Structure formats: C-alpha cells, structure tokens
Amino acid sequence: MSSNDHVDDRVGGSPRASGADDEGGQDAGRPAGQEGTDFHRTDQEITRQPTKSGTMIAVVAATVASAFAVFGGLSAFGLAIVGFAIMGFGLLGARRQLIDFGGLVLFGGVALGAIQGAPVLSVLLGTVATVVAWDAGGTAMSMGRQMGRETSTKRAETVHALVGTAVGLVAIAAGYTVFRVASGGQPTAALVLMLLAIVFLVSGLRL
Amino acid sequence: MSAEATQTEPDSGAESSSTSSPSTDREGQGSTDGSASDDVEESSTGSGGNAIISRTDRVTNHWRGISAIVFLAGGLGVLTTTPSLLLASLVGVAYLAYARIGSSPTVALSIHRSLSETNPSTGDEVEVTVTVRNEGDSILTDLRLIDGVPPALSVSKGVPRLATSLRPGAAATFKYTVLARRGRHDFDHLLAIARDPAGSIESEVTLETDTTLTCTPSLDTTAMVPLRGLTSQYTGRVETNTGGDGVEFFSTREYQPGDNLSRIDWNRYARERELTTLEFREERMATVVLLLDLRKEAYLQAEENSLHAVDRSVDAAGRLFTALLETGDRVGIAALSPKDVWLAPGTGNEHRARARELLATHPSFSPTPDEEYFSIYLRRRKLRERFPADAQVILLSPLTDDAIVRTARLFDAHGHLVTVISPDVTNDDTVGHTVERVRRRNRISDLRKHQIRVVDWQRDESLAMALERTRKRWSA
Numbered sequence: 001m002s003s004n005d006h007v008d009d010r011v012g013g014s015p016r017a018s019g020a021d022d023e024g025g026q027d028a029g030r031p032a033g034q035e036g037t038d039f040h041r042t043d044q045e046i047t048r049q050p051t052k053s054g055t056m057i058a059v060v061a062a063t064v065a066s067a068f069a070v071f072g073g074l075s076a077f078g079l080a081i082v083g084f085a086i087m088g089f090g091l092l093g094a095r096r097q098l099i100d101f102g103g104l105v106l107f108g109g110v111a112l113g114a115i116q117g118a119p120v121l122s123v124l125l126g127t128v129a130t131v132v133a134w135d136a137g138g139t140a141m142s143m144g145r146q147m148g149r150e151t152s153t154k155r156a157e158t159v160h161a162l163v164g165t166a167v168g169l170v171a172i173a174a175g176y177t178v179f180r181v182a183s184g185g186q187p188t189a190a191l192v193l194m195l196l197a198i199v200f201l202v203s204g205l206r207l
Numbered sequence: 208m209s210a211e212a213t214q215t216e217p218d219s220g221a222e223s224s225s226t227s228s229p230s231t232d233r234e235g236q237g238s239t240d241g242s243a244s245d246d247v248e249e250s251s252t253g254s255g256g257n258a259i260i261s262r263t264d265r266v267t268n269h270w271r272g273i274s275a276i277v278f279l280a281g282g283l284g285v286l287t288t289t290p291s292l293l294l295a296s297l298v299g300v301a302y303l304a305y306a307r308i309g310s311s312p313t314v315a316l317s318i319h320r321s322l323s324e325t326n327p328s329t330g331d332e333v334e335v336t337v338t339v340r341n342e343g344d345s346i347l348t349d350l351r352l353i354d355g356v357p358p359a360l361s362v363s364k365g366v367p368r369l370a371t372s373l374r375p376g377a378a379a380t381f382k383y384t385v386l387a388r389r390g391r392h393d394f395d396h397l398l399a400i401a402r403d404p405a406g407s408i409e410s411e412v413t414l415e416t417d418t419t420l421t422c423t424p425s426l427d428t429t430a431m432v433p434l435r436g437l438t439s440q441y442t443g444r445v446e447t448n449t450g451g452d453g454v455e456f457f458s459t460r461e462y463q464p465g466d467n468l469s470r471i472d473w474n475r476y477a478r479e480r481e482l483t484t485l486e487f488r489e490e491r492m493a494t495v496v497l498l499l500d501l502r503k504e505a506y507l508q509a510e511e512n513s514l515h516a517v518d519r520s521v522d523a524a525g526r527l528f529t530a531l532l533e534t535g536d537r538v539g540i541a542a543l544s545p546k547d548v549w550l551a552p553g554t555g556n557e558h559r560a561r562a563r564e565l566l567a568t569h570p571s572f573s574p575t576p577d578e579e580y581f582s583i584y585l586r587r588r589k590l591r592e593r594f595p596a597d598a599q600v601i602l603l604s605p606l607t608d609d610a611i612v613r614t615a616r617l618f619d620a621h622g623h624l625v626t627v628i629s630p631d632v633t634n635d636d637t638v639g640h641t642v643e644r645v646r647r648r649n650r651i652s653d654l655r656k657h658q659i660r661v662v663d664w665q666r667d668e669s670l671a672m673a674l675e676r677t678r679k680r681w682s683a
Contacts, residue, residue: 051370100272107276111283114291123291127298131276138269139349139406143370146400147351152381153370156349160372163348163404164305171301175294195281195293198300 046148048094053154054140055091057161058099061133062087065106068126072113080109080126087137096141103134124176128168135164256315256342258415260396269406270306273299309403314412315343318397320354327387327422329522330514332363337397338380341373348372349402352381355395357420359574360385387422388514388574389521389567394418423567432530433678434493435599435624435660453487460484494537494552494597496623497524498590499572500604500611501544502583506576507605507632509666516605519630521572523603523670527628528562538562539598541590543614544571545579552595583610591621599624605632606650607643619659627654628662628673 062084069080087102089095110126118126139160143153178194277299284292316339323334337354341347354367365383373379397416402409459472462482472483499520508515514522524540531538532554539552540562548571550562566572594600600618604611606629619625629651633644651661660681664673 103272104275104279107279111280111292111295114289114295115283115287118291120291120294123295124298127276127280127295131273131298131302134272135269135406142267142269143351147353147368147370148366150366151368151370152366153351155379156351156370156372159348160402160404160406164302167301167305168298171298174301175297179290179294192285192293195296195300198297199277 047150048145049149050091050094050137050140050144051147051149051151051153051157054136054143054157057136057157058087058091058133058140061129061136061161062102062106065110065126065129065133068122068129069109069113069118071122072110072116072118076109076113076116076118078109079112080106083107083109087133091137091140094141094144096138099134099137099141103130103137106130106133120179121172121176124172128165128172131168132161132164136161256317256340256414257397259314260413260415262314262413263411264311265409265411267402267407267409270302273302273306277303306405306407309405309408311408311410312347312401312403313343313345314347314350314399314401314410314414316340316399316412316414317342318414318416320394320397320416320418322418322420324387325420327420329387329389329422329518331387331422332384333387333420334382334384335367336380336382337367337369338378339369339373339397339399340378341375344375346372346374346404347401348404349406350379351400351402352379353398353400354381354383355397355416356385357392357394359388359390360392360420361388362386385420386514387420388518389422389572390574391568392420392422394420423563432495432527432534432601433626433660433674433681434495434531434536435626453489455488457486457488460486492536493531493599494539494595495531496539496541496552496594496598496600497527498600498602498618499524499540499542499544499548500602501542501548501571501577502611503576503578504607504611505605507607509632509634513666515574516607516630516632517572517576518574519664520603520605520628521566523628523630523664525563525566526670527601528566529559532559540565541593542571543583543586543611545577545581546571548572549593551593552598583614587614587617591618591623594618594623596622599626601625602627603630605630606647606654607632609650612650612654615654615659616657619657626660626662627651628664628670630664631666 066077066080066084069076083102083104083106085102086105087099090098090100090102107127107130110123110130113126114123136157139157143151143157147153277296280292280296280299283289284296319338319340321336321338323336324331327333335354335356337352339350339352341350349370350373351370352368356362356367363384363386365381367381367383369379369381371379394416397414399412399414400409401412459475460483462471462484466484470485472485475481475483499517501517501520505516505520528538528540535554537552537554538558540548540550542548546569548565548569550558550565571577600615600623602611602615602618602625604615604627606612606627615625615627629647631647633640633647635641635644651663654661660677662673662677664670668676
C-alpha cells in the first residue's frame with residue numbers, strides 16, 4: 001500500500017554466488033529475469049541473462065558453422081540455419097535446453113552435409129565451429145547467471161572461446177593428417193578402429 | 208557497460224595489500240577425481256595471496272552433451288560409411304578429453320581494495336577500486352570476481368563484479384561507486400570463482416579482505432531552527448509574548464516599586480510627571496526533543512540509489528541538534544523505534560559528543576530497518592513520561608501513515624508543541640505512487656489544520672532551504 005518500495009527489498013545482501021552451477025540441470029532453463037534462489041538480492045538488480053560478449057561469440061561461431069554446412073548442399077544449410085535459429089532463441093530467452101538442442105540441430109546440418117558428400121575439411125571445421133558456438137552459449141548462460149549481463153566479461157569469455165577453438169583445430173590437424181596418411185587402404189575401417197581406440201583411451205584415463 | 212575494467216601487465220609494481228606472508232606450500236589444490244561436488248572448507252593461506260576463508264570445488268557439467276556429438280557423428284559415420292563424419296566424431300572425442308583433462312585451478316590472488324574516501328558524509332559517492340593480482344604460477348583463464356559490497360550500501364555507478372582471465376603476475380582492476388550511508392560498513396570478503404580452461408571444474412573461493420567505510424553524520428550547523436513559543440524559564444533566544452528583560456520593545460506599564468531605574472521611561476516622566484516602566488520582549492531558552500520516526504514504515508526511498516527517509520531524518524537531526532545547541536537551547540533525542548533511544552535534553556560540548564555518538568552508533572539508527580515489533584502506543588506513553596513539561600517536539604518523519612499523524616497531534620495536545628520536519632519520499636511515476644503522494648499531502652494539511660507546523664522537506668532541497676522556505680510561510 002505504500003507509495004514506495006520498502007527499503008528492505010532494495011537493500012539486500014551483498015552480491016555473491018553460491019550453490020552448484022549445474023548447467024545441465026533443471027534450473028538452467030529458468031525464465032528470463034527471474035533470480036535464482038541461490039543468489040542474494042542486491043540493491044542494484046542483476047540482470048541474469050546470457051552475457052553480451054558470450055552471445056556474440058556464439059552467434060559468430062554458429063554463423064561460421066552454418067557457412068561450412070553450405071558445402072553439403074542446400075538441405076544441410078537449411079537444417080543448420082534452423083539449429084542456428086533455435087540456439088538464438090535459447091540465448092534470447094536464457095533457455096539452456098534450447099541452446100543444447102540448437103547446437104545438436106546445427107551439428108545435424110553439418111552431418112547431413114557430410115553424408116551428402118561435403119569436403120572432409122569443411123565438415124571438420126563446421127563441427128569445431130558448432131562446438132565452439134554451443135560452448136560459448138553455455139558459458140554465456142552460466143556467466144550471466146553468476147555475474148549478470150552488466151558485468152564486463154569479454155576477456156574471460158574470449159579466452160575461453162579461443163582455447164576451445166585451439167583444441168578443436170589441433171584435433172582437426174591430428175585427425176586430418178592420419179586420414180590423409182591412412183586413406184590409401186581401407187579408410188573407413190581404419191578410422192572406426194582408431195575411433196574406438198581413442199574412446200577407450202579417454203574413458204580409460206578417467207581423468 | 209559502465210564498469211571500468213583494466214588489465215595491467217605483470218611486473219607493474221609488486222605492491223599489494225596481501226594480508227598473509229608468502230609461503231611456498233600450495234594448499235587447496237582440490238581434488239581432481241571429478242566427483243560430484245566436494246566441499247573443502249579450510250582456513251588456509253594461499254601462496255602469496257590473500258587468505259582463503261572457504262573453498263568449494265565442484266563439477267560444472269558444462270560439457271555434458273558433447274558425447275552426443277561423438278555418438279551421433281560416429282554412428283552416422285559407420286552407418287553411411289562417411290569418413291568425414293568419423294573424423295568429426297574424433298573432434299568430439301578430443302573435446303571430451305579436453306573437458307576431462309582439467310583440474311581445479313589454484314587460486315592465489317592478492318586483493319587491493321581502496322576507497323576514494325574512507326570517512327565520507329551521508330549521501331557522498333565513494334568510488335571503490337578493486338585490484339586483483341594473480342599471485343599463483345598458473346594461468347587463471349576464467350576468473351569471476353564478485354565483490355562483497357556491504358548490505359546497507361547501494362551501488363550507484365558501475366558493477367561490483369568482473370570476469371577476466373589472468374596470467375601469473377597480471378592484475379585486473381574494476382571500479383564502482385557506492386552511495387555512503389551513515390554507520391560503519393565492513394566490506395564483505397571477495398568471492399572468486401575460477402574455472403579450468405575447459406570450464407568443467409570450478410573453484411569457488413572466498414578471499415579475506417579488510418576494508419571499512421565509516422560514515423558519521425555531520426553535525427554541521429544549518430540555518431536557524433524555527434521554534435515555537437513553548438519555553439523554559441531561562442533566558443534564551445526564543446521571543447515570547449511576555450514582557451520583561453530583553454532587547455525588543457514590548458509595552459509600557461505603570462511603575463511598581465522595585466522596578467529597575469534604568470527601565471523607567473524618563474522621557475515620559477519629564478513630559479507628564481508619571482512614572483512608567485518599559486517592558487521588553489522576553490527571550491527565553493527552549494527545551495527541544497528531536498523525535499525521530501524509525502519505524503519500518505519510515506524506511507522508504509523515492510527511487511533506487513537515493514537516500515531513504517531515515518537517512519535524511521538522522522542527518523537532519525544531527526544538524527538541528529548542533530544548531531539548537533549553538534543558539535543556547537536544550538536539546539534531546541528520542542525515537543519511535545523498537546529499541547529504546549533517549550538522550551535527555553541538555554547543553555554543552557559533552558552533550559554534543561554524546562549525541563554524535565548516539566546518532567552514529569545506536570543500532571536503531573541503522574540504515575536497515577529493525578523488524579522487531581513494538582507498540583507505538585506504549586512507546587508514546589513512555590516518551591511522554593520522560594519529556595520535560597516545557598519540552599517542545601521536533602518530529603522527523605516522512606509521514607507515510609496515519610499513526611504518526613496521531614502521534615504528532617497527541618504530543619501537541621499534551622502541551623509539547625510539535626513541529627514536523629517531513630522528508631518527502633513520494634514520487635508520481637505510477638498511479639499508486641501518486642495516490643500515496645496525495646495522501647501524504649492530506650496528512651500535512653491535516654496537521655496544519657491542527658496548528659502543528661510542518662516543514663515539507665523536498666528531495667532536491669537542503670534542510671536549510673526547506674526551513675527558510677517554510678519560515679516565510681509562518682511569518683506571513
């Protein structure tokens with residue numbers, strides 16, 4: 001009934017984050033503008049939306065991925081664009097599930113292109129771009145939830161995206177070299193075996 | 208993006224306010240087995256950085272779902288015998304390894320927090336500069352810093368958070384501005400969240416810092432405080448409607464034996480051979496009790512990041528107190544609050560020091576409301592027993608409900624003439640707010656109808672201006 005907001009609503013706790021940042025969890029898809037229970041209120045409202053710089057990186061990477069899907073034909077490109085759009089909606093509405101789903105559809109576009117005979121390198125680069133876009137989108141989500149949209153997060157997110165891209169490019173370099181060297185004999189069988197070996201290695205490492 | 212964040216290169220000066228001595232042992236390495244969430248509560252010293260109060264490592268599940276790409280690509284690749292898809296699945300495997308390879312980052316940070324002013328006065332803007340330096344020897348690629356702004360202070364400019372990445376020895380700075388409120392405010396510890404490069408493990412670390420902002424209300428004098436006609440028996444500055452000793456001419460009366468010779472009107476005696484005595488307007492000392500409205504209802508502010516009514520009332524009380532002391536009146540302080548506040552009217556420097564301390568440190572004057580229930584009726588009765596019979600009351604209240612109007616009228620009716628100084632906290636941005644503004648104005652005219660003086664203290668106006676403006680109205 002009072003004409004002004006009570007001050008105890010405004011003068012809240014200090015801004016701090018706590019609690020698990022379970023990005024794949026249920027609370028990741030929290031509606032826009034709503035605050036998590038694990039964050040104290042502050043007098044200056046924190047906009048818990050995906051960060052601008054993270055969204056930017058995700059959009060750029062998704063554009064690159066869609067561009068590589070063109071090599072696989074128009075249908076592949078169309079599917080990639082659909083994935084791009086879904087991811088975009090996920091970022092706008094701060095919905096982690098949509099970002100995940102969009103990333104999967106985007107990769108579906110790249111995969112469709114591969115089946116339709118896109119060049120190997122474009123498929124690999126498209127895959128890396130997809131992963132980077134999905135990774136940047138997820139980081140933008142978690143960063144936005146912890147730090148808020150107002151916070152300057154460019155440096156952290158750029159470094160994160162660059163490291164992620166570098167990992168992908170190194171993987172491409174290694175995989176593509178092996179593919180070139182081994183493609184004389186039976187490429188598919190050799191690759192399947194190599195794939196299996198690496199999967200076992202990774203799960204065996206249990207890092 | 209108003210937060211100014213700057214990066215400085217390593218070796219740009221080694222000065223820091225690290226509260227711990229550098230030690231070589233590396234603590235809080237954290238577990239790397241990737242279990243769901245292991246809380247490591249420890250009170251340890253990081254190497255060369257600020258002391259770590261608590262540390263929590265947890266798995267973020269950031270890369271959950273990357274295996275979908277591996278299996279989708281691998282499965283489709285095998286089914287359609289497409290080598291490029293198999294290679295794409297290899298890329299996915301590489302990311303899977305990347306996500307798993309990380310270990311919880313070692314957070315050793317030195318924090319330097321400086322305030323542009325450590326002793327501001329109420330309402331001042333204080334710039335807070337936080338510099339965080341990576342004192343460890345590993346790169347922190349994803350470092351999220353959240354500063355512990357004291358609960359009562361509001362951030363008016365900038366953002367008290369920063370996400371950055373720091374090489375060993377590099378430092379990052381962020382700045383923000385807080386609005387100073389009365390009281391002692393300890394900055395909370397700085398919270399740092401560091402993630403490994405892949406972002407699959409994050410370490411939440413609370414780092415010890417030690418910064419305090421103390422804001423004591425200014426006891427600057429303001430303009431003359433207009434008082435009402437209720438006075439004590441002692442000589443002072445309040446002009447009364449009785450004749451006697453004084454400066455200003457009041458009246459003449461018939462001579463009575465014993466009258467001072469200097470007060471006999473000799474001119475008239477020369478003219479008419481009649482002895483008359485001149486009377487001057489008596490100037491008396493007043494006893495004033497400053498009564499502050501510290502109920503929950505008074506903790507209102509017009510807009511975000513502005514001072515609330517209690518802040519302004521306490522500030523005004525400090526000024527009025529000094530002004531009244533300087534004009535030789537006896538001043539006391541009382542409050543309508545859950546906790547008892549009472550400073551009996553008095554004079555002198557010691558009294559002034561007591562008032563200053565009371566306003567700065569008494570918990571009832573805290574910038575956040577006291578939620579405890581109290582009966583305004585009982586408080587009123589208790590205050591009336593305490594008030595000296597000749598005390599007049601200056602009530603400082605935003606007048607946001609009717610109970611306070613009744614209180615003012617009751618004190619007035621019991622002979623303690625009341626002046627209300629009401630900081631205006633209403634605005635008209637919504638219909639509801641406009642209704643409240645009108646209701647407050649009605650309360651003011653209601654009080655004025657009952658011969659209670661009200662100073663409507665606007666938001667953009669100094670107290671002296673408000674008093675001066677209202678004084679004109681009273682003398683007219």
